[in-house]
Amino acid sequence: MKLVKLLANLGYGSRKEVQRFIRQGVVTDEGGRALKENEVPPHGQIRFRGEPLDPAPPLVIALNKPDGYTCSFDDPGNTVYDLLPPRFAERSPALNPAGRLDKDTTGLLLMTDDGKLLHRIIHPKSHCRKRYHAILDRPIEGHEAELFASGTLMLNGESKPLLSASLEVIGEKEALVTLQEGRYHQVRRMFAAAGNHVLALKRLSIGGFQLPDDLEEGQWRAMSEEEIGTIFQS
Ligand code: URA
Numbered sequence: 030m031k032l033v034k035l036l037a038n039l040g041y042g043s044r045k046e047v048q049r050f051i052r053q054g055v056v057t058d059e060g061g062r063a064l065k066e067n068e069v070p071p072h073g074q075i076r077f078r079g080e081p082l083d084p085a086p087p088l089v090i091a092l093n094k095p096d097g098y099t100c101s102f103d104d105p106g107n108t109v110y111d112l113l114p115p116r117f118a119e120r121s122p123a124l125n126p127a128g129r130l131d132k133d134t135t136g137l138l139l140m141t142d143d144g145k146l147l148h149r150i151i152h153p154k155s156h157c158r159k160r161y162h163a164i165l166d167r168p169i170e171g172h173e174a175e176l177f178a179s180g181t182l183m184l185n186g187e188s189k190p191l192l193s194a195s196l197e198v199i200g201e202k203e204a205l206v207t208l209q210e211g212r213y214h215q216v217r218r219m220f221a222a223a224g225n226h227v228l229a230l231k232r233l234s235i236g237g238f239q240l241p242d243d244l245e246e247g248q249w250r251a252m253s254e255e256e257i258g259t260i261f262q263s
Pocket of ligand 1 (some may be wrong): 065129130131132134213214215216218230
C-alpha cells in the first residue's frame with residue numbers, strides 16, 4: 030500500500046492532508062529522515078511527528094467502558110469513540126464494537142476493524158459466552174436460575190425464546206449471569222421478566238478473555254494475538 034493511503038486509512042488525515050504532511054517532513058523513518066511519497070518502509074519503522082504509527086489492521090482493542098457512554102458512533106452524547114484517539118474514528122476499515130453495551134452498562138467492550146472476527150465473536154454458534162455482574166433492586170427469589178436456564182424464556186416482542194443462560198447468585202441482590210447470545214438489553218429484560226430490576230450491570234468477560242484488572246474505567250489497549258485467541262476458549 031502507498032504511504033499516503035496507509036496513513037489516510039489510519040485516520041491521520043485526508044489523502045490531501047497526508048500528502049501535505051509528507052511534504053512538510055512530518056512522516057519519517059526511525060532515524061528521523063523524512064519519507065517520500067513513494068517510500069513505504071515496514072509499518073513499525075514509520076514515524077509520524079516522531080511517534081510510531083497506530084497499529085495496522087487487523088486491530089482488536091479491549092476497552093473498559095464507563096457508565097454514560099454509548100457504543101453508537103452517531104450518538105450526539107458521549108460515545109466510546111471519545112475515549113479513543115480521535116483518528117481511530119476515521120480509520121478505514123472502521124473500528125466497530127463486537128457486541129454493544131447499553132449506555133449505562135460498564136465493563137469489557139471489544140472493538141475491531143476485522144469484520145470476520147467481529148461476526149465470529151457475536152455469533153451464538155461460536156459459543157463466546159458473555160459474563161455479567163448484575164446488581165439488583167430487589168432480592169433474588171430463587172426461581173430465576175431455572176427460568177434463565179430453561180431455554181424457553183420469551184422476551185416481549187421477540188419471536189424466539191432465549192438460549193439457556195446461567196445465573197450464579199453471589200449476594201442477596203447480586204448475581205453473575207452468563208449469556209450465549211447478545212440480544213438488545215438482554216440481561217435487564219431477563220431480570221424484568223423475573224420481576225426484578227437491574228440497577229447496575231458490568232460485563233466481566235467475553236469467551237475466555239477477562240476484563241484486565243489493570244485496565245481502569247475509560248482506558249483501552251490493543252490486544253495481542255494470544256489474547257484474541259482466548260476469546261474463543263471457554
Ligand atoms: N444486557 C443488557 O441488558 N445490557 C447490556 O449492555 C448487555 C447485556
